[in-house]
Amino acid sequence: MDLxxxxxxxxxxxxxxxxxxxxxxxxxxxxxxxxxxIPETCLEVFKTQYLVPWSEKRQDLYLVPSPEIYMKKxxxxxxxxxxxxxxxxxxxxxVGRTHNPEFTMLEYYTMNxxxxxxxxxxxxxxxxxxxxxxxxxxxxxxxxxxxxxxxxAFLKTAGFRLSDCPEPEQLAEKAAGFGLETDxxxxxxxxxxxxxxxxxxxxxxxxxxxxxxxxxxxxxxxCLAQDSAGSPDCKERWELYINGIELANxxxxxxxxxxxxxxxxxxxxxxxxxxxxxxxxDGNYWKMFNGFPRCSGVAMGVDRLxxxxxxxxxxxxxxxxKIDVMD
Numbered sequence: 001m002d003l004x005x006x007x008x009x010x011x012x013x014x015x016x017x018x019x020x021x022x023x024x025x026x027x028x029x030x031x032x033x034x035x036x037x038i039p040e041t042c043l044e045v046f047k048t049q050y051l052v053p054w055s056e057k058r059q060d061l062y063l064v065p066s067p068e069i070y071m072k073k074x075x076x077x078x079x080x081x082x083x084x085x086x087x088x089x090x091x092x093x094x095v096g097r098t099h100n101p102e103f104t105m106l107e108y109y110t111m112n113x114x115x116x117x118x119x120x121x122x123x124x125x126x127x128x129x130x131x132x133x134x135x136x137x138x139x140x141x142x143x144x145x146x147x148x149x150x151x152x153a154f155l156k157t158a159g160f161r162l163s164d165c166p167e168p169e170q171l172a173e174k175a176a177g178f179g180l181e182t183d184x185x186x187x188x189x190x191x192x193x194x195x196x197x198x199x200x201x202x203x204x205x206x207x208x209x210x211x212x213x214x215x216x217x218x219x220x221x222x223c224l225a226q227d228s229a230g231s232p233d234c235k236e237r238w239e240l241y242i243n244g245i246e247l248a249n250x251x252x253x254x255x256x257x258x259x260x261x262x263x264x265x266x267x268x269x270x271x272x273x274x275x276x277x278x279x280x281x282d283g284n285y286w287k288m289f290n291g292f293p294r295c296s297g298v299a300m301g302v303d304r305l306x307x308x309x310x311x312x313x314x315x316x317x318x319x320x321x322k323i324d325v326m327d
Contacts, residue, residue, distance in 0.1 A: 001320050009306050009318055011133055013085060016106055016302075019128045020083040023121075025108060028084045030070035033061045036280040038069050038224075039267035044092035044276050046101075062279050063089035066299060067107050069285075072253075075109055075295065076288040083108035085302065092276050095325055097314045098245055102323060104302035113296040114252040115225070115236045119147070119213055122240065122248065122298060126211070129309070138309055140243035145211040150234075153214055157203040158195060162218060163233060171195065189221050205244030212241045224263060225251035240300075242308045248300035255294060261286035 001009075021027065037045060046063040064070075067084050074082060088105040095101065110121060123145055130141070154162040158174070165171045171191035172182050178199055182191060204212060216234040219227060228234040236252035254260055268281035306318040316322050 001318065005310065005318060006320060008133075008310060009320070012129060012306055012309060013104075013302065015129045015132045016085065016125070018132075019125050020108060023081075025081045025083045025110075026078075028067070028071055028074055028082045030064075030067045030074070030084065030086070032064055032087060032089075034064050034069060035059065035061055036069075036282040036285075037062050037064065038066075038285075039264060039271040039279075039281050040065070041267055041270045041274065043090050045279055046089045046091050047277050047279065060280065065090050066105060068297070068299070071107060071109060071297075072292075073288065075111075076292050079111060079293045081109060081111045081295075095323075097316075098304060098307075100303065100315060100319060100323060101325065103315075106300040106302050106305075107297065109253070109295050109297040111293055111295050113294070115215075115238055115250050115296050118250045118296040118298050119145075119238070122250070122300075133309075135309060139311055140205075140209060140211065141308060142210055145213055145240070146208045147213045147215055148207065149216045150214060150218060151216070153200055153204065153207070154195075156207055157200045162192070166233075189218075192218060192221065201241075201246075202244065204241050211247075213238045214241060222263060222267060223251065224254045224260065226254050245304060245308065246301075247304050247308065248298055250296060250298040253292075253295050253297050255289055255292040257286050257289035257292070260289050 017027070043065055045065055048061050048063065050059040050061055052058065066088055067086050071082055071084060083106070085104065085106050087102055089102055091101060093099045093101065110117060123143060127143055151161050151163050154160060160174060165174060168186065168188045168191060171188060172186065175182050175191055175195055178195065180194055180198060215238040216228060216231055217237040219233050219235050223235060223237060225235040225237040228236050238250050239246055240248040264281055264286055271281065272278050303315040303318060307315050310318055312318055
């Protein structure tokens with residue numbers, strides 16, 4: 001990375017930090033190593049070991065794919081709005097235009113807020129960065145952002161409403177129509193993901209030239225977001241896309257301890273069974289959600305943000321150092 005881009009990246013990170021401090025968020029600094037993680041079957045992790053001095057004992061530790069596991073512990077204890085800019089790590093992902101095994105994450109949680117409140121906060125964050133850095137006419141970045149439901153996105157890009165296909169067989173038929181190969185082992189969420197990745201996501205940039213909040217994800221895709229009050233088949237979740245690239249993920253955070261427990265048991269079981277790199281899951285993590293405050297959390301890829309604001313096509317160009325890994 002040349003000096004000009006390095007300075008540009010630093011100014012964006014400084015602007016992010018200033019925005020959240022100015023708005024009363026507490027900056028946190030949580031560990032990168034953890035003895036257990038939140039189970040997420042959609043990603044793989046890095047495993048390492050702590051070697052006990054003068055002993056043959058070893059303890060498995062994992063590089064965090066997100067600071068969420070520790071930030072939520074602070075929220076449960078102190079009930080304050082928090083943010084963090086930190087390094088995160090994800091394994092078994094293709095290295096390329098938008099991926100790197102080590103990346104910089106911005107994560108922020110707002111108390112007494114839901115995912116719709118986070119829409120406004122995120123737009124305000126962009127407005128602040130654009131103003132402070134005097135950025136004008138950045139391709140694909142202009143306010144206000146567009147909003148569209150997942151149901152509408154499927155209709156506009158794949159020609160059918162997701163809500164009209166509640167059964168796996170119906171989605172399998174749609175997938176076959178797009179030339180996608182499936183078999184009887186594919187569940188509804190697998191088929192949804194396949195069609196989304198191959199048919200919907202690549203065409204989101206055709207819907208609008210503005211940043212796009214893709215809202216109200218299907219309830220059948222498990223995550224720690226609250227069920228939608230207005231749409232019983234949906235979760236209160238959005239993702240932000242700029243120029244067709246996913247930049248951020250947001251939830252109205254699940255606060256029901258029983259639902260968190262069920263998620264950990266279900267996803268933890270799948271993680272132990274199917275993961276390339278299995279990891280430990282804290283069976284008592286759900287207990288801290290007794291009295292957990294109403295809040296909304298957003299996770300944003302800083303490298304992708306810098307890439308978009310710099311008008312670049314690959315995160316390689318905005319990383320201070322690129323990790324050389326085998327293809």
